[in-house]
Amino acid sequence: MEIIHPNISHNRIRVAIFDFDGTLSLLRSGWTQIMHALMFGELNRTPRHEDTTVLDAFITDLIYSTSGQQTIYQMMRLAEEVSNRGGMPDTPQEYLRIFTEELLARVNERIIAIESGANTPADWLVPGALEFLQALAARGITCYIVSGTGEDFVRDEAALLGIAPYFAGIFGAHADYKNHSKKIVIGKLVAQHALQPGELVTFGDGAPEIADTKAVGGIGVGLATDEEKRAGIHPQKRAVLVQAGADAIVPDFSECAALTAYLFG
Incomplete structure (x- = not known):
């Protein structure tokens, strides 16, 4: 785990947003x-x-x-x-x-x-994802998926992977793409929950969700996942995420304890 900005507001998080592909799911790796x-x-x-x-x-x-x-x-x-x-x-x-x-x-x-039954759902989850979702649920954090992939696909695949029950809402792409950007969805969730700075954290492997979260005073955790090796940091992802303003970079969720300590103190 690479901490870029150590002085975040600890223990204020109420809502967590997750990207889907490359952040939680590996079904689209490649x-x-x-x-x-x-x-x-x-x-x-x-x-x-x-x-x-x-x-x-x-x-x-x-x-x-x-x-x-x-x-x-x-x-x-x-x-x-x-x-x-x-x-x-x-x-x-x-x-x-x-x-x-x-x-x-x-x-x-x-x-x-x-x-x-040839594979298990865990075979296609980012390492540690399920355990981290369970840790957030234990803290009462409300979680959402906000993805650039078609919403129907995301809903079906989240259910298949066994993680859908951990989310209060799942949002994805629509044909009416101009009205369903991550920026718009994040803004609506901030308004819905009346979130103040430091009360939102977003996990994602793309620049949009990190930059859009930072713009509303949230915490951005970049997932520099190497989707093929399933271990270590992908250097190009890392560079893009750092430029987008990520507060921390992780390869996956396997360092659950360290990530939880960083976010919640």
Whole structure:
């Protein structure tokens, strides 16, 4: 656990917000490779594309800097970058369809493995997630999921992983994406609970939820999860989270006692 800002307001937290993919769930691990392949294929066909090494690095930075946004915004950015290089882009909605179709094929295999008993829900949870949720429940903390993934998917997958009962509400992406951003949802929860500075903590592996939480006086804990190795810090995630204003960085929830001590004193 890396503490960036040690002087937070201890023992004032009443509400906790969690991102879903990469923060609690690993069912979508590998999504970055799928998105990278889609973006590389589209951009590499444009008239003014960079060489392979430069383009590869550009796409990697783009993906991690926009991680946590609703996926449609990443597809909008892809269409914009295709145009910038002299290409004729598909619509962001078509890019989203292609990406989602490929990702869901992988996710569905994992869901079937859980439902058949070949895997357990714990196999697809970020390490320590269930124990940490139990620790927050014991303290009476009200928890929510706020995700950039489609809300129906998040609800179904949270139930499959056995963590849905720990949340008072689950919010995800909608077709009406402009009215369902993380910033809007966080603002509504702050108003609903009349939260004062230091009474909200957010856990996430993307910049939006951390920055939006800090903007309303909350505490931001960055999950720099390495979703493939399932251990250690992912350096690119860490850099983005620190820049977004994270107060602390953790690789997962395995250091439950240390994280609880930091947040609650």
